[in-house]
Amino acid sequence: MKYMVMIAGNDEAWDRLSEGxxxxxxxxxxxxxxxxxxxxxxVEGYQLQPVSTATTVRQGPRGDVTVTDGPFIEAKETVGGxxxxxxxxxxxxxxxxxxxxxxxxxxxxxxxxxx
Amino acid sequence: xxxxxxxxxxxxxxxxSALEHWPRDGVxxxxxxxxxxxxxxxxxxxxxxxxxxRDRLSVLAEEANGMERPIATGxxxxxxxxxxxxxxxxxxxxxxxxxxxLTLRTVxxxxxxxxARAFLVPEATIAQRLVRAKRKIRDAGIPYRVPxxxxxxxxxxxxxxxxxxxxxxxxxxxxxxxxxxRALAADAEWLTSLVVRLMPDEGEPLGLLGLxxxxxxxxxxxxxxxxxxxxxxxxxxxxxxREAIAAAEELVERAGRMGRRGPYQLQAAIVAAHATSPSYxxxxxxxxxxxxxxxxxxxxxAVVALNRAVALAEYQGPGAALAAIEPLTGxxxxxxxxxxxxxxxxxxxxxxxxxxxxxxxALSLTENPGERRILEERLAASRGDPRPRS
Numbered sequence: 001m002k003y004m005v006m007i008a009g010n011d012e013a014w015d016r017l018s019e020g021x022x023x024x025x026x027x028x029x030x031x032x033x034x035x036x037x038x039x040x041x042x043v044e045g046y047q048l049q050p051v052s053t054a055t056t057v058r059q060g061p062r063g064d065v066t067v068t069d070g071p072f073i074e075a076k077e078t079v080g081g082x083x084x085x086x087x088x089x090x091x092x093x094x095x096x097x098x099x100x101x102x103x104x105x106x107x108x109x110x111x112x113x114x115x
Numbered sequence: 116x117x118x119x120x121x122x123x124x125x126x127x128x129x130x131x132s133a134l135e136h137w138p139r140d141g142v143x144x145x146x147x148x149x150x151x152x153x154x155x156x157x158x159x160x161x162x163x164x165x166x167x168x169r170d171r172l173s174v175l176a177e178e179a180n181g182m183e184r185p186i187a188t189g190x191x192x193x194x195x196x197x198x199x200x201x202x203x204x205x206x207x208x209x210x211x212x213x214x215x216x217l218t219l220r221t222v223x224x225x226x227x228x229x230x231a232r233a234f235l236v237p238e239a240t241i242a243q244r245l246v247r248a249k250r251k252i253r254d255a256g257i258p259y260r261v262p263x264x265x266x267x268x269x270x271x272x273x274x275x276x277x278x279x280x281x282x283x284x285x286x287x288x289x290x291x292x293x294x295x296x297r298a299l300a301a302d303a304e305w306l307t308s309l310v311v312r313l314m315p316d317e318g319e320p321l322g323l324l325g326l327x328x329x330x331x332x333x334x335x336x337x338x339x340x341x342x343x344x345x346x347x348x349x350x351x352x353x354x355x356x357r358e359a360i361a362a363a364e365e366l367v368e369r370a371g372r373m374g375r376r377g378p379y380q381l382q383a384a385i386v387a388a389h390a391t392s393p394s395y396x397x398x399x400x401x402x403x404x405x406x407x408x409x410x411x412x413x414x415x416x417a418v419v420a421l422n423r424a425v426a427l428a429e430y431q432g433p434g435a436a437l438a439a440i441e442p443l444t445g446x447x448x449x450x451x452x453x454x455x456x457x458x459x460x461x462x463x464x465x466x467x468x469x470x471x472x473x474x475x476x477a478l479s480l481t482e483n484p485g486e487r488r489i490l491e492e493r494l495a496a497s498r499g500d501p502r503p504r505s
Contacts, residue, residue: 001256003256088256088258089256089257089258090206090208090255090256090257090258091257091258091260091262091266092258093256094208095266109255111254111255111256
């Protein structure tokens with residue numbers, strides 16, 4: 001099955017880490033990502049720039065468009081990256097994201113509609 | 116998932132086939148070997164209502180309980196399938212409400228209207244809950260299997276939590292539909308014994324089974340002839356089933372020899388300490404408080420701390436207990452038993468005015484008729500009134 005995992009983190013908690021800690025966390029995640037990509041479990045994915053760079057575009061009913069600064073939901077945890085996973089079932093997906101080696105994060109796993 | 120849907124289909128089919136064949140051909144010699152849990156439960160439920168089949172029912176129950184390991188004879192679903200079904204229904208990706216509804220409907224084979232009545236929820240709500248849960252199982256790819264290794268403890272905990280919730284829903288029933296809801300306690304106990312048989316190396320299912328049986332062994336004394344709730348100090352201990360208590364205690368001890376004691380084993384050990392005491396006055400409160408301390412270590416919850424305080428009141432007096440529960444106010448303010456306990460402690464300390472206020476608050480927070488009656492009696496007694504209208 002194909003899943004999308006949205007990786008949400010707490011920007012403030014991340015900012016409190018020292019540069020060395022941030023770098024070490026990146027390195028662990030990179031190695032982990034490469035390993036599971038090589039195994040075919042992570043199909044693709046990206047880390048996103050911080051939420052301060054987000055822009056929200058809202059379409060109105062008459063085709064009018066409003067552009068605003070920021071994410072579409074204001075929350076403590078914001079999406080900092082995503083991955084597309086190819087795994088046999090939900091337990092396998094839960095197992096994979098549970099082994100995330102970086103600083104602690106929250107993950108939302110959603111099955112992808114496959115047509 | 117395909118497997119899941121197939122399993123579910125087979126449950127229904129097995130039940131229908133049992134209902135059609137048993138009355139005609141008699142109960143097969145080893146029904147457990149070929150019949151799926153739900154099918155057997157549903158059949159038993161039907162048999163229960165029919166006095167003509169009472170003898171068959173006891174034979175069936177005996178065979179089911181005496182079976183060490185169900186023997187596979189190429190029937191549609193085998194023991195492992197049952198276990199997989201339970202774990203699928205109690206997957207943590209499903210809400211607790213959905214887990215309970217699915218377990219009742221799919222594993223125990225209880226019809227949707229009966230599930231709705233048991234939980235005092237409209238039938239349409241339960242039906243919708245079931246549809247949503249089944250859709251999530253399929254669309255999110257919740258597997259139809261028993262988890263292994265490091266996943267097992269957390270997942271087993273989910274299963275046991277659902278079983279204990281269903282048990283309590285039945286055991287504590289005192290409102291309408293009492294008989295039907297009491298059957299839930301028996302169903303949960305039966306299913307727990309099944310988990311114990313299928314996972315013989317796990318201590319917690321055994322602890323939970325012991326806990327349930329310790330409750331059931333004393334159920335007779337827990338309710339008055341009018342169905343009213345009787346609290347532990349006032350219970351007639353001669354109505355407790357000593358033999359059943361000893362057998363349940365044995366289970367708890369067996370679980371204890373399997374390694375580190377989990378929350379169900381510790382709760383069972385606490386209940387066993389009560390159940391084996393000849394009188395309320397003779398209760399070994401020091402031991403009970405120590406067991407609560409151990410329980411708090413594995414389950415640091417405010418409700419556990421509250422129960423510990425109840426034991427502490429008997430051991431070191433109401434003053435110590437009141438001091439122990441005051442820090443819980445923030446977390447338990449919406450919980451009726453917190454206020455009921457506080458009321459009782461305040462009354463023992465001679466602080467009548469505050470005690471009444473606490474009882475009033477408790478009364479405003481519970482719908483359970485048995486509990487309401489006790490609180491109303493307390494309030495009436497504190498005003499010097501006779502018993503309130505019942």
